[in-house]
Amino acid sequence: MSEYTYPILFGLAAGTLTRIYMLRTDYRQYPTYLHGKIIHVALGFIAAGLGTVAIPSIMEEDFTAITFLTLAASQFREVRNMERNTLTELDSYEMVPRGKTYIEGVAIAFESRNYLVIFTSLLSTLGYLLFNIWGGLAAAVLSILISTKLMSGGRLKDIVDVEFVEPRFDGAGLYVDNIYIMNIGLPNRQEEVLRYGMGFILKPKNFNARSTIANLGQRQAILHDVSTALGVYRDSGTPALVPLAKRDLDDGRVGVFVLPQEKDINKALKVIEAVPTLENAIRMPTERQTNGKGS
Amino acid sequence: MVLEKYILAAITTNPSKIPSGTAVFHCENKKEMEIIAANLEAILDGIAHALTEELYVIVKH
Numbered sequence: 001m002s003e004y005t006y007p008i009l010f011g012l013a014a015g016t017l018t019r020i021y022m023l024r025t026d027y028r029q030y031p032t033y034l035h036g037k038i039i040h041v042a043l044g045f046i047a048a049g050l051g052t053v054a055i056p057s058i059m060e061e062d063f064t065a066i067t068f069l070t071l072a073a074s075q076f077r078e079v080r081n082m083e084r085n086t087l088t089e090l091d092s093y094e095m096v097p098r099g100k101t102y103i104e105g106v107a108i109a110f111e112s113r114n115y116l117v118i119f120t121s122l123l124s125t126l127g128y129l130l131f132n133i134w135g136g137l138a139a140a141v142l143s144i145l146i147s148t149k150l151m152s153g154g155r156l157k158d159i160v161d162v163e164f165v166e167p168r169f170d171g172a173g174l175y176v177d178n179i180y181i182m183n184i185g186l187p188n189r190q191e192e193v194l195r196y197g198m199g200f201i202l203k204p205k206n207f208n209a210r211s212t213i214a215n216l217g218q219r220q221a222i223l224h225d226v227s228t229a230l231g232v233y234r235d236s237g238t239p240a241l242v243p244l245a246k247r248d249l250d251d252g253r254v255g256v257f258v259l260p261q262e263k264d265i266n267k268a269l270k271v272i273e274a275v276p277t278l279e280n281a282i283r284m285p286t287e288r289q290t291n292g293k294g295s
Numbered sequence: 296m297v298l299e300k301y302i303l304a305a306i307t308t309n310p311s312k313i314p315s316g317t318a319v320f321h322c323e324n325k326k327e328m329e330i331i332a333a334n335l336e337a338i339l340d341g342i343a344h345a346l347t348e349e350l351y352v353i354v355k356h
Binding site: 171172182183184185186187188189237239240242 | 329332333336337340341342343344345351356
């Protein structure tokens, strides 16, 4: 055993535990129990190994070992591709699909979490080598806290006010508030829609939020999350019962129409408010310097 | 070019409003029109949209 054995083992353990901590299965039922988890824990272990050996390599002036980190980058990009491909394949069998924007967000999260593991194991090993095991432990806890902060994105409630509105028909047109959703011709179908349907209005809090919720991927994510949490009243071959989100062109509000199996207004409001703001949907038009250079 | 939405069939009670270029179902009254539209909706995996009181179209989305 060399002087680096315990610090390396410590960093390896800290990194792998961080990955396991970040691999919580939530309402999205992803990753699935158990094989999906094994893949990601194994990759997390590899990431932890790469991070932890970087510090001893630098101390031994073996700088070429650092090039392995570039190898890790390409390896974890593959993780992103793997997640994207898997979820895209599965999406066609969903009652209410996630949508490409949501899938891309999940895939990016999986890649970035491996980098957070590298960061954690690197800092843990450094703390151990510079001070002692307590120094390493402090570095590990600090890294896990930073990782937790970095992996949690924004929620929809931060950018919109959500309000329940009973859907209604005007002729064959289905409306949520004054927002036109779709045309449903058959009276029986209309009754079904009114019996099971719920409407929500998302009122943007600012101009940036208006652009973000206009994104089709963000809207699909809302529909998917509500349908996952509350169930969905539909089957294949019933396109008239598909949940939809449409936009009011005048003020940027979005009308969400869903058909949950559990018609619980408070629960639905909480689910919508907790929908993640997708990284790829975020727009910040107010950040543009209209009078600045290059405008 | 990919057509994302297209009319699969039309159901009408008014023979003078027959659209061309799609399958048309003539019905005696509104009740019959609703029954035909409901069946076609299920068979064709489309949505029955009411354009007027006398004309329904089944649209694939």
